[in-house]
Amino acid sequence: MYWIALLPSHDDERIAWGWRALQFTPRVAQVDEALLLEASASLRLWGGRKALLAKLVQDTRPLGPVRWAQARTALTALGLLRLQLRGEPPPARSPNDLPIDLLTAAREHAPTLERIGCRSWGALRDLPRAGVARRFGAPLLEALDAAFGAKDERYSWLQLTEEFDMKFELLCLATTAPELMEAARHLLTQLQVWLQARHRGVLALELEWTLDLRRLNGVRLPSHEQLMVRTAQPTQDIAHLRRLLSEHLSRASLSAPANHLRLRTLETTAWGGASKSLLPEDNVKGERLHQLVERLSVRLGEGSVVVAKQQADHRPERMQQWLPARTAGGQASAASADSLYPSWLLPRPLPLEVRNNVPCYGGPLRRLTRQYRVETGWWESGEPALRDYFIARSETAGLVWIYRERPMSQGLEQAAEFRWYLQGLYA
Secondary structure (H helix, E strand, O other), rough: OOOOEEEOOOOHHEEEHHHHHHOOOOOEEOOHHHHEEEEOOOOOOHOOOOHHHHHHHHHHOOOOEEEEEEEEEHHHHHHHHHHHHHOOOOOOOOOOOOEEEHHHHHHHHHHHHHOOOOEEEHHHHHOOOHHHHHHHHHHHHHHHHHHHHOOOOOOOOOOOOOOEEEEEEEEEEEHHHHHHHHHHHHHHHHHHHHHHOEEOOOOEEEEEEEEEEEEOOEOOOOOOOEEEOOOOOOEEEEEEEHHHHHHHHHHHOOOEEEOOOOOEEEEEEEOOOOOOOHHHHOOOOOOHHHHHHHHHHHHHHHHHHHHEEEEEOOOOOHHHHEEEHHHHHHHHHHHHHHOOOOOEEEEEEEEEEEEEEEEOHHHHOOEEOEEEEEEEEEEEEEEOOEEEEEEEEEOOOEEEEEEEEEEOOHHHHHHHHOEEEEEEEEE
């Protein structure tokens, strides 16, 4: 058997450390103040004890550092960990020379045992078993046998929850939504550990805070308020979630001071890992495009950050529909345009003045290309779109994109009555 005892540097990280330990062995238990891991069955998988310890306790990000000890039994590892916290070196013979008060079952009897000269686990083991059982009870002998490996150790193993749902008590009342961010960072760290242990990516999560007041200025208040955060793609990137949540909180308001915070996942999916390219230029550091879009959509409003969705229509102004980028997801696509289409399309076609049968825009326009005819929209109410497009040159505006509109009742011989419009400009 190979046991490791862990003691996180922060008490509120104990649950997250338990989730992290489950990535290395399924046999993890919380005993007293520490976490105990039995990893004998996982040693070959991780490359031996040294490699396992290196992965477990050296790079502990995003969690804080941890104290640890190892031994053949769980109670011995726990005793060595407690001795380490005292600042004392490990004994030459372990567990025989461990002080008696390091055994949890013997703590309440330590003063009596020390008065009879029994100050170590080995000395307690040498006492007559029948007398120890009568004087101190059978549980002490059972714990002693387990510490020396003479009896199997049984614990309630930790189970990884199916959904993430964690609460946090604020150190002081939060009066504004941005003040909740510090506690939210702590919960997001726990969420990252849970996602890594479950091999999941989060798509939606909910932040809920408990209001400290039930009434304010005579108005009855709800007991809780919530804020939902969604991502376009599943992610384990807590830095992005932190920025996204910070944008939401900067625009939220509290009806009353809050005293508790709760974070839970609403939607997760299987996580296939972050894709990496072999080309250095593809592995650009910093924020991804979809992450920037999500953050700007929260800051500026969904209607201010849009993407194009292709439409089945030949009219240039209807070839694409603009959708909010954060909710469009995979529907976004650029309309396939002709190579002669302009780089800038006007919001509405601009009627042009016609002089001597020549359209004018900053002076007479000189047509440079043959006509490009569009006849469509016949299925809609009203007249269909009958247009002849040209690229023309203006003395002041440069290259422009114009068209003439042909009513159905009008023939080519009535060119003087054509209506001309400016629809696009070339950069």
